[in-house]
Amino acid sequence: MADSAASSPSITLYTAATPNGIKISIALEVLGVPYRVHVLDLSTNKQKEPWFLEINPNGRIPAITDTNTTTGHPIRIFESGAILLYTAETYDADHKISYPKGTPQYFETLSWLIWQNAGLGPMQGQANHFRRYAPEKERQGYSLERYQVETRRLYGVLERHLSRRDGGSSYLVGEKATIADFSVLSWVLFADWAGVDIAEFPHLRAWEERVCAIPGVIRGTEVPGGLLNLRTMTGKEKEEYACRARTWIVPGQD
Numbered sequence: 001m002a003d004s005a006a007s008s009p010s011i012t013l014y015t016a017a018t019p020n021g022i023k024i025s026i027a028l029e030v031l032g033v034p035y036r037v038h039v040l041d042l043s044t045n046k047q048k049e050p051w052f053l054e055i056n057p058n059g060r061i062p063a064i065t066d067t068n069t070t071t072g073h074p075i076r077i078f079e080s081g082a083i084l085l086y087t088a089e090t091y092d093a094d095h096k097i098s099y100p101k102g103t104p105q106y107f108e109t110l111s112w113l114i115w116q117n118a119g120l121g122p123m124q125g126q127a128n129h130f131r132r133y134a135p136e137k138e139r140q141g142y143s144l145e146r147y148q149v150e151t152r153r154l155y156g157v158l159e160r161h162l163s164r165r166d167g168g169s170s171y172l173v174g175e176k177a178t179i180a181d182f183s184v185l186s187w188v189l190f191a192d193w194a195g196v197d198i199a200e201f202p203h204l205r206a207w208e209e210r211v212c213a214i215p216g217v218i219r220g221t222e223v224p225g226g227l228l229n230l231r232t233m234t235g236k237e238k239e240e241y242a243c244r245a246r247t248w249i250v251p252g253q254d
Contacts, residue, residue, distance in 0.1 A: 020186065
């Protein structure tokens with residue numbers, strides 16, 4: 001429900017076509033929460049401009065502002081995990097993608113959410129960097145191997161967890177997809193970009209298909225659009241894409 005003028009959305013999502021960016025739009029689309037989209041051009045360092053640093057002092061996407069507060073002042077939230085928790089606690093009263101606070105399932109969801117934010121995302125992100133974006137002389141060797149091995153290990157954690165679920169139709173926690181599933185999905189969708197073959201993890205692959213079949217999930221991955229193209233590019237197209245991105249990704253990390 002992005003950019004729905006008729007519903008006068010109170011949320012503005014500051015995002016870009018990255019795994020972390022699509023987490024938030026997936027959750028909002030599944031919930032049917034109206035929101036505006038402000039796409040930041042990372043290639044020109046828009047996320048480092050003073051106006052955005054007022055929203056996220058760390059100069060990273062995603063971030064949101066929400067005017068739907070009791071104080072009358074907009075709230076500013078950054079870090080994808082914090083935004084997902086806020087979204088669930090503020091806009092998911094029926095617990096469509098969350099569990100009631102204080103329940104065992106709530107804390108298990110929180111565990112997987114933080115596991116992704118602290119483990120899978122950073123490790124796979126580094127594998128992406130050393131496979132696709134680092135200077136050529138650093139694109140092989142110990143650094144790449146170290147992060148790919150750790151990413152595969154983390155995929156193995158997911159595989160073992162999902163293989164223990166009864167019936168082959170479960171999600172990370174219980175029998176419904178939660179903000180933890182969306183957080184993990186945003187990286188698993190791009191396993192190949194890091195050099196990880198999802199076919200090595202059949203339960204994880206089946207889980208990916210189940211989550212993607214949920215109404216709103218694919219719409220969320222298409223905000224602002226283009227990221228899913230990485231899944232269908234040829235090898236040559238991937239290298240051309242990475243080559244273009246190298247010109248701004250390394251300088252933009254400051």
